[in-house]
Amino acid sequence: MSLIPIYCDICCEHIANAEQDGLRLPLMGAMFQPREAGFPHPIPDEATWEFMRCPFGPHRPFIEEHLIQVGPATPGNRPVLDLTADEVELETDEEQPESNEPDMEPRQPQAQHTGERRPKRRGRN
Numbered sequence: 001m002s003l004i005p006i007y008c009d010i011c012c013e014h015i016a017n018a019e020q021d022g023l024r025l026p027l028m029g030a031m032f033q034p035r036e037a038g039f040p041h042p043i044p045d046e047a048t049w050e051f052m053r054c055p056f057g058p059h060r061p062f063i064e065e066h067l068i069q070v071g072p073a074t075p076g077n078r079p080v081l082d083l084t085a086d087e088v089e090l091e092t093d094e095e096q097p098e099s100n101e102p103d104m105e106p107r108q109p110q111a112q113h114t115g116e117r118r119p120k121r122r123g124r125n
């Protein structure tokens, strides 16, 4: 478990720290800790990405929910953690066994229509 610094996308301030392993989608305020002991909690625990606000302004600290800035940005370099990277790997792992299976589904015999009774009709009168 490693604590990483979290930076605001908009004002580039160091707004919080977070356990790297604890960050996942959907983001919740509870994933973020004060940047130093004694600082107020940066984001309310129950806040989802849509309701997160940077402590330094009324803006959202993350422009995209899955891209979190984890270090001071310098010209030409903005260190970000892409939270979708792990998910994609997991999905492909799960899909692999499925793709090995043949495309056909086992067909179950259809239930016979026993309840259907047709009155006999004389076709011609």
Ligand SMILES: [Zn+2]
Pocket (backbone or CB within 6 Å): 008, 009, 010, 011, 012, 013, 054, 055, 056, 057, 059, 061
């Ligand atoms: Zn900000």
